Amino acid sequence: MNTLFSTTEKSFFRESLIKENISECLRSDGRDFQQLRTLESYPSFLNNCNGSTRLVSQDGTEAIVSCKVQLLENDYKLSEKNLLNKLVNIDLSIPDLDNGNKLLIQIEDSIKNNVVSQLLGTETLKVTAKYSFQLFIDILVINCNSYPLGLISLAVYATLNNTLFPVLLSQDDDLLVEQVPQFHDHDLKLIKIPCPVTFVVAIFGENLLLVDPSEEELQTADNCLIINYVMGKKVVGPVRTIQFNDEYTKGFNPLVLSKAMKLIESIGEEVLQAL
Amino acid sequence: MSRFEFFTSEGLRIDGRRSGELKNFESSITTTSNFANFSRSTSTNTTYLQMGQNKVLVTINGPKEPTNRSKIDITKATLTTTINISKFSKVNRNTNKSNLPDKQTLEWEYEITQLFSKIVVLETYPKSTISINVTVLQQDGGLLSAIINCITTALINNSVQIYDIVTAVSVGIVDQKHFLLDLNHLEEQFLSSGTIATIGGSDEVCLMRIRDKFPLDLIEEFVQVGVQGCSVLKHIIINQVKDMNLNKLVEIQ
Numbered sequence: 001m002n003t004l005f006s007t008t009e010k011s012f013f014r015e016s017l018i019k020e021n022i023s024e025c026l027r028s029d030g031r032d033f034q035q036l037r038t039l040e041s042y043p044s045f046l047n048n049c050n051g052s053t054r055l056v057s058q059d060g061t062e063a064i065v066s067c068k069v070q071l072l073e074n075d076y077k078l079s080e081k082n083l084l085n086k087l088v089n090i091d092l093s094i095p096d097l098d099n100g101n102k103l104l105i106q107i108e109d110s111i112k113n114n115v116v117s118q119l120l121g122t123e124t125l126k127v128t129a130k131y132s133f134q135l136f137i138d139i140l141v142i143n144c145n146s147y148p149l150g151l152i153s154l155a156v157y158a159t160l161n162n163t164l165f166p167v168l169l170s171q172d173d174d175l176l177v178e179q180v181p182q183f184h185d186h187d188l189k190l191i192k193i194p195c196p197v198t199f200v201v202a203i204f205g206e207n208l209l210l211v212d213p214s215e216e217e218l219q220t221a222d223n224c225l226i227i228n229y230v231m232g233k234k235v236v237g238p239v240r241t242i243q244f245n246d247e248y249t250k251g252f253n254p255l256v257l258s259k260a261m262k263l264i265e266s267i268g269e270e271v272l273q274a275l
Numbered sequence: 276m277s278r279f280e281f282f283t284s285e286g287l288r289i290d291g292r293r294s295g296e297l298k299n300f301e302s303s304i305t306t307t308s309n310f311a312n313f314s315r316s317t318s319t320n321t322t323y324l325q326m327g328q329n330k331v332l333v334t335i336n337g338p339k340e341p342t343n344r345s346k347i348d349i350t351k352a353t354l355t356t357t358i359n360i361s362k363f364s365k366v367n368r369n370t371n372k373s374n375l376p377d378k379q380t381l382e383w384e385y386e387i388t389q390l391f392s393k394i395v396v397l398e399t400y401p402k403s404t405i406s407i408n409v410t411v412l413q414q415d416g417g418l419l420s421a422i423i424n425c426i427t428t429a430l431i432n433n434s435v436q437i438y439d440i441v442t443a444v445s446v447g448i449v450d451q452k453h454f455l456l457d458l459n460h461l462e463e464q465f466l467s468s469g470t471i472a473t474i475g476g477s478d479e480v481c482l483m484r485i486r487d488k489f490p491l492d493l494i495e496e497f498v499q500v501g502v503q504g505c506s507v508l509k510h511i512i513i514n515q516v517k518d519m520n521l522n523k524l525v526e527i528q
Contacts (some may be wrong), residue, residue: 040305045330046330046363046412046413047413048328048347048363048365048366049363049415056321058303060321062305062321062332064410064412066363068363068368070368091362093359093361095357095359095408095410100376136361136363136368138361138363138368140359140361140410142332142334142408142410143321143334145296192512193401
């Protein structure tokens with residue numbers, strides 16, 4: 001992150017992407033326009049967590065996500081959304097950045113909103129009438145070379161899909177009986193928590209959209225979009241813009257938005273199946 | 276007498292090892308070959324070490340130009356170490372809110388920096404910095420020794436010049452007479468133990484760290500057992516580094 005490029009370098013990156021004919025445009029790392037960086041994935045590699053994933057991106061960035069599950073007594077004063085906010089805990093740390101950094105807070109928030117929005121109205125985390133599962137999702141990013149949200153959300157998606165929960169042995173209706181839920185000693189079951197995956201799309205001019213931009217593309221893009229995709233339901237909100245440079249940033253044609261959504265809809269399925 | 280029998284009369288420990296047996300030692304290297312990436316400001320070699328249930332990741336940045344001019348040393352390189360023990364590394368999650376390291380970690384950082392500034396040939400890299408970043412993903416007794424072994428392997432993998440290989444091992448004492456090598460976390464909790472590091476598998480001890488109460492009359496034997504363990508570990512590390520780099524070579528070709 002924060003790699004400084006000279007003006008010449010930037011204009012070289014920019015010129016290779018702004019061409020009248022789209023077929024002449026070239027990405028600096030030779031990828032296709034809608035191709036993500038190559039990923040290496042190591043699922044469930046920590047055995048004292050309920051679920052974990054290590055994703056290594058082509059540019060050396062590593063995202064390590066672990067998910068731990070605890071039991072929490074429900075607080076009836078809270079509304080459903082506030083309760084879910086209490087049940088889902090996200091903790092992101094990037095060794096070079098300190099705790100209150102805005103980037104960390106923004107990424108944490110966006111991941112948390114994604115998870116909570118899919119859990120609203122469902123009873124996935126509910127154990128009994130009185131107790132729920134509390135999720136602690138810890139994210140660690142090493143060697144961070146560019147904006148890591150895309151990689152992190154893929155890692156979180158993979159983790160929540162391999163998280164194992166303890167199996168309940170006692171009754172699930174304990175409103176009238178004073179009883180702490182009892183779990184099987186070693187048996188675990190898989191509960192898939194739906195989670196949207198976030199794609200970062202860089203906009204260059206009227207026609208060109210780049211999926212999963214690298215640092216040099218972020219520094220020279222007109223604007224960037226953050227789009228969430230859920231398996232089956234296609235693109236979900238919120239869609240927002242984000243900027244990484246002052247030099248080239250400008251407004252974009254609203255028609256690009258629908259184009260970007262179509263693009264994500266066409267590639268999303270394939271990306272999620274690969275994980 | 277604690278409620279565990281750490282060393283049975285048949286000579287077996289809790290996890291079924293013999294007294295002088297080391298834990299499973301496995302290290303691997305992740306290289307991301309990306310020649311076209313212009314933004315690559317750091318080396319992207321990550322060394323991953325698994326020593327029993329300890330899982331440690333080390334990345335080494337450098338030798339490179341320091342960001343701060345005041346850090347430049349004209350005659351030799353400066354070495355910095357940061358250790359990041361992740362919150363999920365223990366069975367129960369650490370609820371400490373801040374990301375600041377605790378006192379023990381700061382002490383280890385200092386000790387490791389002192390140790391490796393004598394091991395790395397700093398004079399070959401004047402006016403530059405080498406920073407060692409350690410990430411602990413999972414811990415089980417003998418964490419300090421795992422960190423030191425992983426840093427050594429990472430330095431070799433990153434082709435930083437070193438005088439010799441440093442290996443470290445933890446040793447514990449049962450019933451004032453049996454010495455256990457390479458402890459797991461149960462043993463570390465209940466026994467008096469220490470960590471020993473030697474240079475190049477010889478008898479030169481370069482780091483010794485003893486926790487809590489320790490019978491001083493046993494220290495000679497304690498060091499002997501540690502030194503033996505270190506020399507065994509040195510051969511394991513050499514073999515693994517050779518294998519790793521052969522694999523890397525095959526991948527490149």
